[in-house]
Amino acid sequence: MLPPHRIRIRRVYEPPGAEEGYRVLVDRVWPRGVSKEKLPIEAWKKELAPSTELRKWFAHDPSRWEEFSRRYRRELDFHADLLQELLHAAGSRDLTLLYSARDKEHNQAVVLQELLEELAKSERNATRSR
Numbered sequence: 001m002l003p004p005h006r007i008r009i010r011r012v013y014e015p016p017g018a019e020e021g022y023r024v025l026v027d028r029v030w031p032r033g034v035s036k037e038k039l040p041i042e043a044w045k046k047e048l049a050p051s052t053e054l055r056k057w058f059a060h061d062p063s064r065w066e067e068f069s070r071r072y073r074r075e076l077d078f079h080a081d082l083l084q085e086l087l088h089a090a091g092s093r094d095l096t097l098l099y100s101a102r103d104k105e106h107n108q109a110v111v112l113q114e115l116l117e118e119l120a121k122s123e124r125n126a127t128r129s130r
Contacts, residue, residue: 005094006021007094007096009098009110010097010099013031021093023096025044025098026048026099028049045086050068054075073115076111076115095116097113
C-alpha cells in the first residue's frame with residue numbers, strides 16, 4: 001500500500017477542510033474546549049506527542065525550537081512502529097495532523113509532519129525500486 005498522498009497540519013480549533021483525508025489528533029492532552037463527540041477525527045495518537053517532560057521544558061518558547069525538534073525526533077525513534085502504522089492507516093488518502101498549540105510554526109505537528117514525509121518518501125522509493 002502506498003503512503004499518504006499529502007501530509008498536512010491543522011489547528012484542531014479550525015473547521016475541517018473539504019479533503020483532509022485521515023484526521024489524527026497528535027496532542028498528549030485533549031484540547032481545551034473541544035468536545036470529543038464533535039471533533040471529526042479517525043484517531044487520537046497521544047503516544048506520538050512529545051513526552052510531558054519535553055513539552056513542559058519547551059513551553060512553546062521559539063528560542064528552544066531547534067533543541068526541542070532534536071529531542072522530539074529522538075523520542076520518536078522509539079515509536080517507529082507507530083509512525084508506520086499511522087502512514088498505513090491513512091493509506092493513499094491525505095493525512096492531517098491536528099494540534100492545539102497557538103503557534104503554527106513551533107509545535108510538535110510541524111516536526112511530526114517532516115518526519116512522516118521523510119518516511120513516506122522512503123516508502124515510495126522502496127515501492128518503486130521493487
